[in-house]
Amino acid sequence: MESLLAIIYLVASVTFIVGMKMLGSPATARRGNLVAAAGMGLAILGTITLYTNSNGEHLHNIPWIIGGLAIGTVIGWMMAIKVKMTSMPQMVSFFNGMGGACAALISLIEESHHSAMAGGAHAADVGTSLTIMAGLVIGSVSFSGSIIAFGKLAERIGDIDVKGQQFVNILVLAGVVVVSTMYVMGTMTGMQTLVILAVLSLAYGVLFVMPIGGADMPVVISLLNSFTGVAAACGGFLYGNMVMLIGGILVGSAGTILTVVMCKSMNRSLTNVLFGGLMSKKAGASAGGGSAVQGTIREVTAADAAVLMAYAKQVVIVPGYGLAVAQAQHVCHQLEHELESKGVTVKYAVHPVAGRMPGHMNVLLAEADVSYDKLVEMDEINPEFPTTDVVLVVGANDVVNPAAKTDPTSPIYGMPILDVELATHVIVMKRSMKAGYAGIENELFFRPNTAMLFGDAKASLTALAAQVKAL
Amino acid sequence: MSTETLQLLYLIIMMIFLGVELIMHVPSVLHTPLMSGANAIHGVVIIGSIIVMGQATETLPMILGFIAVILGTLNVVGGFVVTNRMLEMFKKRQ
Incomplete structure (x- = not known):
């Protein structure tokens, strides 16, 4: 019996390795997760039924163990689903x-x-x-x-x-x-x-x-x-x-x-x-925050922004965490749809750390049925910005901050960013003028080709989509 | 050092290289699900908690063991379910 458990453990170990390998490629990732989960289940079952200690005794307290497993499963499942x-x-x-x-x-x-x-x-x-x-x-x-x-x-x-x-x-x-x-x-x-x-x-x-x-x-x-x-x-x-x-x-x-x-x-x-x-947090923040940022900001209404976008050749949407917080990914997809029916090319520029984790934004947009080939990674989209008519920044901030390229005192200096400021028009959707997650000001908002559209991302996108449709 | 310990050390070193190889060339899009999946896999610590719980006789180890089993299960079940939910999103694209 002992060797049976050893074999079960061997099988489980292999499922972990294979599962991890499969998680590394988009086509097999989901199956990989299930393979590893199956191996884990097998190892747990095997341990409960077959494990013997050095004296050859089986495990005691089986009802307690199963009780604990049941409680953990119910709570863990609920949390993960909700x-x-x-x-x-x-x-x-x-x-x-x-x-x-x-x-x-x-x-x-x-x-x-x-x-x-x-x-x-x-x-x-x-x-x-x-x-x-x-x-x-x-x-x-x-x-x-x-x-x-x-x-x-x-x-x-x-x-x-x-x-x-x-x-x-x-x-x-x-x-x-x-x-x-x-x-x-x-x-x-x-x-x-x-x-x-x-x-x-x-x-x-x-x-x-x-x-x-x-x-x-x-x-x-x-x-x-x-x-x-x-x-x-x-x-x-x-x-x-x-x-x-x-x-x-x-x-x-x-x-x-x-x-x-x-x-x-x-x-x-x-x-x-x-x-x-x-x-060095204090030194970096005060130097980066106070110096370069000044000037006036220009506000734009949803109606004007809609006109600008509807008559553009190419619109690039830069989604950030703000889009996710407002649960606006579905409305965003709708806007994309309206623009495309007007003959506008729409692309999403996804920064590697957009959202809160690498790949987080891709997950969120996929949830809203945005098609995979519309999501363009940073290195591919950056050369396209100079020929892009309108960039719509939705709730992103630090990943479009030019200070990362120009200001050595900035805490995010050296981080690769999306070069949105090279586009003809930049429309930034933001709740307020508050600084981004890294806590630093963004000089992009003060550039002459930038216009701000204040308000909740979901409400603003809904208004935009309606305006574009009405045109 | 006994041969058995030595063999375990060899195994550990092989596993370290394997882990590096598995991750090195993964596209950044998959980093989040991958982290989440790896998170579920280290839930294998549940096996240890089942073993201690199954051998506990006194009250304090029983209570601690019971808590350990619950927490370990949370890690395993929650981890795999969350990962699966994330990856479901990717599947829709095809």
């Missing part, structure tokens, strides 16, 4: 945190096993202590960090900028390292030690994510995602469990690379994303 497409990133962060917490709890329980067996003394060998410690620390950091990232993306937690936080961070991190080392060496033992370690790690997770700007949260989530992978692998090491080890390490490694790739698409280094907020 969440809006716009809130996807924070949902992923939340689920990631749950995995981290799960890994941390496993470490705590294992320690209580070991101390109970040894009558309070330190019974575990160095290898076991090391994996228990690592699982606890990484899992706890991942949990509290993910919950803070969740809060930031849901805009329930703002960016907090406290003086001397850098110092506190280093102090807490040092505390984690010292207690971890003493625990592994056997100088400090027992549950109390692990509880102290858990508290310190949880605190570090909070402190680590707090100073990082909301716009950089996707990178943080991706990093914490790989942390949880490593924490899961620690559990695999602890039980000599292959499927946990393979699944965990695979995600740990893939997540790390994904994090680096995401940073690259914003043209920044990982260190800059993680610690830039602590080092």
Whole structure:
């Protein structure tokens, strides 16, 4: 029976690898996810029915286990079904945190096993202590960090900028390292030690994510995602469990690379994303905010904008998070339809980090049935802007800010942007003159070829579509 | 170091390279679903929580284990369902 479980774990490991591979290509992604899910289900079932410990005993508490699985399934399913497409990133962060917490709890329980067996003394060998410690620390950091990232993306937690936080961070991190080392060496033992370690790690997770700007949260989530992978692998090491080890390490490694790739698409280094907020945020923001931006803005009515667009040859729509928040992707598709019936070519320029995560905008527009070949990536659309008549920026800001090219003091300097200012007319739809997510002003709004259309994106787009239709 | 530990280390190193290979050439459009899918896969930590829960005899480990199973399941089920919802959107395009 033991070898049957081993084979089941082998099959599950293969489904994870194949599933991940399939997730990497648009045509097979959905099946890939289902393949991995099936493997996971198989591994869980196999563990419940076939697992035996070193004494050959089967698992106890089966009703409790099944109860826990049932509760988790119902809650997880409901949350995943109910969440809006716009809130996807924070949902992923939340689920990631749950995995981290799960890994941390496993470490705590294992320690209580070991101390109970040894009558309070330190019974575990160095290898076991090391994996228990690592699982606890990484899992706890991942949990509290993910919950803070969740809060930031849901805009329930703002960016907090406290003086001397850098110092506190280093102090807490040092505390984690010292207690971890003493625990592994056997100088400090027992549950109390692990509880102290858990508290310190949880605190570090909070402190680590707090100073990082909301716009950089996707990178943080991706990093914490790989942390949880490593924490899961620690559990695999602890039980000599292959499927946990393979699944965990695979995600740990893939997540790390994904994090680096995401940073690259914003043209920044990982260190800059993680610690830039602590080092130079104040200096950068005040210099970038105050200097270059002045001038007058020009407002335009929906009627005028409609005329401009209806008689254009090519209109490029630049969707941003504002479009998603207003749930305006469907109206946007309608406007596209109206323009096309007037013979206008309509394209969508999708910045790699439009929305809140790479690829987020593509998901949202696909939801509204916008056809795939209308979505043009940055490198392809940028050469087209000089020959484009009208650019319609809907709720995007930082990704069209020319300061990224011209102002070395700007926090987003060096980020590749969409060169919308090269088009004949730029119409920017915005709620107000508030700065974008990165918290910086945008000189694009003050350019002579830019006109602002203030108001809720959905209402404005509806008005535009109606006006175009009436023409 | 025992042969078994050594073999595990070899396995870990192979897996690290495999993970890098799998991700390196993925288009940025798929980064979000991929992150979400990977997130569901590390939910495999649920296996560990089932094992500790199944061996717990005292009250405190029982309670903690029960919570761990619930949280692990949230990670697995929520992760796969959210990923599937995202990818459903992509499918419509064809």
